[in-house]
Amino acid sequence: MSTIDEAxxxxxxxxxxxxxxxxLFLGHRNSNWTGIAPILEADIAFSSLAQDDIAHAxxxxxxxxxxxxxxxxxxxxxxxxxxxxxxxIVTKDDQFDWANAIARQFYCSNFDLLRFERxxxxxxxxxxxxxxxxxxxxxxxxxxINDWVKQLATGTPESKERITNALNEYADAASSxxxxxxxxxxxxxxxxxxxxxxxxxxxxxxxxxxxxLVDISVDFENTASENEGGRSGVHSDDxxxxxxELQAVYKEDPAASW
Amino acid sequence: xxxxxxxxxxxxxxxxxxxxxxxxxxxxxETVELSxxxxxxxxxxxxxGCLALPAIAEEVKKKVGDVDxxxxxxxxxxxxxxxxxxxxxxxxxxxxxxxxxxVPDGSCCGEGGxxxxxxxxxxxxxxxxxxxxxxxxxxxxxxxxxxxSIHYCNACRQPFERMKxx
Numbered sequence: 530m531s532t533i534d535e536a537x538x539x540x541x542x543x544x545x546x547x548x549x550x551x552x553l554f555l556g557h558r559n560s561n562w563t564g565i566a567p568i569l570e571a572d573i574a575f576s577s578l579a580q581d582d583i584a585h586a587x588x589x590x591x592x593x594x595x596x597x598x599x600x601x602x603x604x605x606x607x608x609x610x611x612x613x614x615x616x617x618i619v620t621k622d623d624q625f626d627w628a629n630a631i632a633r634q635f636y637c638s639n640f641d642l643l644r645f646e647r648x649x650x651x652x653x654x655x656x657x658x659x660x661x662x663x664x665x666x667x668x669x670x671x672x673x674i675n676d677w678v679k680q681l682a683t684g685t686p687e688s689k690e691r692i693t694n695a696l697n698e699y700a701d702a703a704s705s706x707x708x709x710x711x712x713x714x715x716x717x718x719x720x721x722x723x724x725x726x727x728x729x730x731x732x733x734x735x736x737x738x739x740x741x742l743v744d745i746s747v748d749f750e751n752t753a754s755e756n757e758g759g760r761s762g763v764h765s766d767d768x769x770x771x772x773x774e775l776q777a778v779y780k781e782d783p784a785a786s787w
Numbered sequence: 788x789x790x791x792x793x794x795x796x797x798x799x800x801x802x803x804x805x806x807x808x809x810x811x812x813x814x815x816x817e818t819v820e821l822s823x824x825x826x827x828x829x830x831x832x833x834x835x836g837c838l839a840l841p842a843i844a845e846e847v848k849k850k851v852g853d854v855d856x857x858x859x860x861x862x863x864x865x866x867x868x869x870x871x872x873x874x875x876x877x878x879x880x881x882x883x884x885x886x887x888x889x890v891p892d893g894s895c896c897g898e899g900g901x902x903x904x905x906x907x908x909x910x911x912x913x914x915x916x917x918x919x920x921x922x923x924x925x926x927x928x929x930x931x932x933x934x935x936s937i938h939y940c941n942a943c944r945q946p947f948e949r950m951k952x953x
Contacts, residue, residue, distance in 0.1 A: 570927050577929040584836025588866075658867035659835075665869065665953045666834060669928055 537719060540712025541653065542593045543614060544722070546604070547710040547760055548644060549589035550615035553605055554768075555637055556582030557775050558623065559630065567627055571677075578634065578670055585641075585663055592655060606779035610772055611762035617705035618756070620768040628688075631677045632695035636703045638674045639735050642667040643728055652720040675739050682743035689743075696740070696747050703749060705756040707732075789856045791821050797854060798828070801846050804839045805932050808882045810847075814874025817865065825859040826851050831870040833953075834933035840864060872950050883950070888935065889916045891952035915940035916947050923947075 533541070559579040566572035590601035597604065619637065623629035645667050648660040681692035707729045716722045729751040740746060758764070798819070799811045810816055810830070818829040828847055832840055844862040851860045872891050880890045891913075913923045920942030927937045928951070935948045 570929075574927060574929040577933065580838075581834075581836045581933065584834075588835050654867075658865070662832075662835060662866040662869045666836075669951070673928055 536712065537715055537721075538596055540710075540715045541656075541721060542596055543710035543712055544716060545589045545593035545656075547614040547616075548641075549586040549593070549605075550613050551619050551637065551706070552582040552586035552589070552641070554615050554619040554771055554775070555634070556580070556586065557771060558619065559634065561625075562630060565625075574673060575630070578638075578673070581666055581670065585666070588659055588663075592659065602779070603783075606776050607783060610764060610769065613764065613768075613772070614710050614760050614762060615764075615768070616702075616708060616756075616759040617765055617768075618699060618702035620765065620771045621699070621702050622767045622770070626691075626695065628681060628691040628695035629698065631674065631681060631692065632699045633702075634670075634674045635678050635696070635739075636699060636736070637706070638667065638670045639739075640703075640706050640728075640732050642671050643732055643735070647723055647725075647728065650723055656721070678739060679743050682740075682745055689745075693745050696745060700747050700749050702756050704751050705759055707751055708757050708760040710760045788823075789821065789854055791819055793854065794819050794821060794826055794851060794857075797850050798847065801843070801850055804842045804846075806883065806888065807886050808875075808879045810843060812876040812879030812882060814872075814876065814879070815843075815870055817868070824857055825861075826857055827861045827863070829863050829865050831866070831868070831874075832864050833870050835866075836933050839932075869953075871953050875950070884916045887916050887945070887947045889914060889938070889947060889949040891950060913938060913949060915943060915945070917945050918943040 556579040559575055559582065562572070563576045563579070564572065566575050586605065587601050590604045594601050594604055618633060621633065623633060642664065645660045645664045648656055649664055651657040651660065678692060678696075681688045683689070713722070717724055729749075733749055736747070736749075759768075795811065795816075798816055799809045801810050802808065803810060803813055806813070813833070815831045815833060816828065817831050818827075820827040828851070830840075830843065830847070844864070847862050848860045851857060875890060883890055912921050913925065914921055915923050915938075918940060920940055922941040924939045924941060925936070926939050926946070930937045930948050934951055934953075936951050937946065938949055939946050
C-alpha cells in the first residue's frame with residue numbers, strides 16, 4: 530500500500546474502527562465482572578482480558594487516528610452512535626450470567642485471533658506490525674477462554690447445560706461479527722486484508738474443534754439476521770445502553786486530561 | 788558532544804516501574820538516535836496493554852533531558868520487532884530471579900501454544916526461582932502485570948511469578 534487514495538483511506542479507517550469498537554465494547558462489558566466473577570483467579574483473568582481488549586482497541590484507534598488527525602480518546606468516546614462500527618454480539622447484555630460471558634468471549638476471542646493472523650501480513654506495514662504483536666497476546670486469551678468452556682462443559686450437569694445453552698443463545702449474534710465494514714472489498718484488492726480462506730469457515734472449524742472435545746455441537750449460520758447492521762452503524766438497544774455508560778465520564782468534560 | 792553510550796548509561800538507571808530491572812536489561816530499548824542536541828528513543832512494549840508505558844516514556848524524557856548538552860527528547864513505542872523474553876539481558880534475568888520472578892529460557896513450551904488437552908496446566912520444567920526445583924505448577928496466565936504469569940512451587944511451597952514466554 531504505497532500510495533493511498535481517499536476511498537482506500539476511508540476503508541482502512543473503517544477496518545481499524547470495526548475491530549477497535551468490537552474490542553472496546555467487549556472490554557467494557559467484561560470489566561463489569563471485575564470484583565464479582567465466580568472465583569478470584571477468574572476475576573483477575575477476566576479483568577486482564579478486559580484490560581487487553583481495551584488496550585488493543587486503543588492501539589488501533591491510534592493507527593486510525595493518524596489518518597483521521599484525531600486522538601484515540603476522542604475517537605473512542607466522542608463519536609455519534611451511528612459512527613460506531615462494532616458488531617451486535619459485543620454489546621449484547623450478558624445478564625450477569627457467567628456462562629453467557631464465557632460463551633461470548635469464546636466466540637469473540639477466537640474470531641479476533643483469526644482477524645489478527647490475517648492482518649499480520651497486511652500490505653499496510655504499520656497494521657501488520659501491530660497485528661503480529663497482537664496475535665501473541667490474543668493467543669493467550671484464546672487458550673484461557675477455550676479452557677473455561679471446557680471447564681464448564683466437564684464440571685457438573687448444571688454447568689454443562691448452562692454453557693451449552695449460552696453457546697446456542699449467542700450463536701445467532703456471532704454471525705454479526707462476520708459483517709464487513711464499508712470499503713472492505715477495496716482492502717482485499719490492495720492486499721491490506723489477505724484472504725486465503727473464508728474467515729467464517731475457519732472460525733467455525735476452530736470453534737467446532739474445541740466443542741467436539743466436550744461433546745457440544747452448535748449450529749451456526751452466517752446469514753443476514755436481525756443481528757446485523759452493526760458494521761454500518763445500525764445498532765441495538767443494548768448498544769445504546771452500553772454507549773451511554775461508556776461515554777458518561779468523557780461527556781462530563783471532553784477536554785479533561787488524564 | 789554527548790556520546791550515544793552516555794545516553795544508554797542513563798537508560799540503564801531507569802527501572803521498570805513494576806519490576807526491579809532496568810528498561811535496557813528488560814530489552815525494550817530498540818533504538819537510540821542522537822543528532823546534535825536531540826535524542827530519539829524507540830521502545831518496544833512488552834504487552835500492548837502495559838499500564839507502565841506512559842510512566843516509562845516520561846522517565847526517559849526527564850532523565851535523558853537532564854543530560855548536559857541535550858535539549859530535546861522524543862520517545863515512540865513501536866511494535867516491530869515485537870518484544871520477547873529473548874531480548875532480556877543476563878543481568879536482567881538475574882535481577883528478576885532475586886525478586887522471585889522466573890524467566891523462560893526458551894527450553895519449554897510457552898503460553899503461545901495451542902490449547903488441545905482438557906487440563907491446560909503447564910508442568911513442564913518451569914524452575915522455581917527460590918529453590919531451583921522443577922516440581923512446579925502453573926497457576927494462572929494472569930498475574931499482577933500483563934507480562935507475568937503465576938506459578939507455585941510444590942517443593943518449597945512458595946508462589947512465584949514468571950515472565951510470560953512471548
